[in-house]
Amino acid sequence: MKDPLLMCPEESNHQTAVVRGPETSAQRALKKWPTGGFTRAPYWVYVDPDVYAKEQLTIFRGKTWNYLGLEAEVPEPGSFKTTYIGETSVLLTRAEDGSLNAMVNRCAHRGNMVCREAFGTVKKLNCVYHAWNYNLKGDLTHAAFRHGLRGEGGLPKDFDMAEHGLQKLRVATLCGLVFATFSDETEPLEDWLGDVATGIRRVLHKPLKVLGYDTQRIHANWKAYHENPRDSYHANILHTFYGTFGLSRQSQESGMVLDGAGRHVYFYTKAGTEKKSEDFNTTAADLRSHNDDLKLEDPSILKWRDEFGDGVSIQILTTYPSFVLHQIANSLATRQLLPKGPGQCDLVWTYFGFEDDDAETTRMRLLQANLAGSAGMVSVEDAAVCEMMQRAMADGQSGASFIEMGGRELDSGGASKLSERAIRNFWHNYRQDMDL
Ligand code: FES
Ligand SMILES: [Fe+2]
Structure with a gap:
């Protein structure tokens, strides 16, 4: 094996990647929630990488409303903001009809980030890698060389543009705050907030x-x-x-x-x-x-x-x-x-x-x-x-x-x-x- 100090960074990362084997019974026992239920929080829950990975799926991409920003940050048709829910890159836009839209900021072609800037105004969303274009609601509107060139290349004849848009999230607002959820099952935002919405209305009046x-x-x-x-x-x-x-x-x-x-x-x-x-x-x-x-x-x-x-x-x-x-x-x-x-x-x-x-x-x-x-x-x-x-x-x-x-x-x-x-x-x- 080469000296890690002599390798290029990519090679070095590859060589030193940690491979976790199956969990041992001792490790499982250690991860048992302590007696006392919600009056205790075990310290492993703050450091464990498996817990962290599961949180991304079941909490941030689960049935929760996550704050994206203020309506004032996307004031006019064409305005966008990039942010995150958990570790997922998310795009908030205001479309031509004034509606707010949220979508995963990841191209449906090969996963490139569609928007890199924090804020901006655009007419369409353009992926720089192979020029797939989306409208401000995340629908695919153009895929470069879709029909090939002089009989060469091109996407299959049954390629359906409607099936290759950006992944869309549900959006809801309260008093100028914008929230989004990955789940169709999350209750309406105001029901989810319950009595705590009173504290939001008090300030954002x-x-x-x-x-x-x-x-x-x-x-x-x-x-x-x-x-x-x-x-x-x-x-x-x-x-x-x-x-x-x-x-x-x-x-x-x-x-x-x-x-x-x-x-x-x-x-x-x-x-x-x-x-x-x-x-x-x-x-x-x-x-x-x-x-x-x-x-x-x-x-x-x-x-x-x-x-x-x-x-x-x-x-x-x-x-x-x-x-x-x-x-x-x-x-x-x-x-x-x-x-x-x-x-x-x-x-x-x-x-x-x-x-x-x-x-x-x-x-x-x-x-x-x-x-x-x-x-x-x-x-x-x-x-x-x-x-x-x-x-x-x-x-x-x-x-x-x-x-x-x-x-x-x-x-x-x-x-x-x-x-x-x-x-x-x-x-x-x-x-x-x-x-x-
Ligand atoms: S990854 Fe976006 S167009 Fe290819
Ligand atoms: Fe404090």
């Missing part, structure tokens, strides 16, 4: 304007991140900025809402509604965030306006399996979670405001991206803690999360934010979908 993007690579399994915005009780503990400067404290009025199936959740907090209690004082003494002596030299980042008129300073909304909508003060953003292998994921942030925002409101939203954006003083800690978890559980050999804050049942904890109820419900749904 008028036409939107995109302000900017960023994407962060998180070196952690996608589920470690998905759990994070469902985890209402970490917010006032991990995020010292929140507690120290009063944007969110456990002593404030707050609540949590789940849909009937427990797939989705939003929680909220109202700044300035502190209720002191003896037990809070005892617990707060142990929080890193309980420091009344700290002051900001420039407190402008803390200025916010109650634009929805209900006193809610923070609302974090998560839909299964890959979407977050946040309102943190006046920062508004969607976050799209894209798995990139068992040990990493991308989080795509889209910051937005409303079409009728004045310049001062836009300035305030952009300023607060330094608090609530991917590198913001609060949100940066979420990715950091996910990466620390991944490093600590990387051996995947033993152990499991303990998820009993607020109780052991799916509904225990009620509307309290001091609860892991939404995480128990996530694992309950996940286990059903994965048959684990």
Whole structure:
């Protein structure tokens, strides 16, 4: 065998590819879900490549609605956006008739990616490899040299254009958000969202304007991140900025809402509604965030306006399996979670405001991206803690999360934010979908 260092990269990859043999009984035993059901999450589920491969099929390409983007990102006929559902490359278009269409971004000829740009406007979709063309709904309209040339080549006479379009997905929208599903069986989007749709309608109540993007690579399994915005009780503990400067404290009025199936959740907090209690004082003494002596030299980042008129300073909304909508003060953003292998994921942030925002409101939203954006003083800690978890559980050999804050049942904890109820419900749904 040649020295791997002397091989070209393709050759080297080929030679060093890992071939997994049949699973041993010891490995199977290790992968048994622990006693305790949805109050436990075994660490192997965050690292196992077979689990990861199955998730792509049964969750992302299964009966789930996955966020693709905002209607405002494909504003006119011919607009397109490329994105992903799980690891599948997906294309969102607006056709000439104004309809939104989603399809797998993979040519029906030999699997080439049809659109490479993130956004654009086109009259047709053209695959560069052999010039198969599709309309904006994904139907095949032209295959170069289909009839051959001077009697040579050409596709078989029974070639049926109608059978070789791009793979189409179902599309549905709510308040300017666009979702798609691979399954004909997924219930209608609003039924799927249930009571959590209320949290979407509250924020997205008028036409939107995109302000900017960023994407962060998180070196952690996608589920470690998905759990994070469902985890209402970490917010006032991990995020010292929140507690120290009063944007969110456990002593404030707050609540949590789940849909009937427990797939989705939003929680909220109202700044300035502190209720002191003896037990809070005892617990707060142990929080890193309980420091009344700290002051900001420039407190402008803390200025916010109650634009929805209900006193809610923070609302974090998560839909299964890959979407977050946040309102943190006046920062508004969607976050799209894209798995990139068992040990990493991308989080795509889209910051937005409303079409009728004045310049001062836009300035305030952009300023607060330094608090609530991917590198913001609060949100940066979420990715950091996910990466620390991944490093600590990387051996995947033993152990499991303990998820009993607020109780052991799916509904225990009620509307309290001091609860892991939404995480128990996530694992309950996940286990059903994965048959684990
Ligand atoms: S792969 Fe697209 S035209 Fe051949
Ligand atoms: Fe957080």
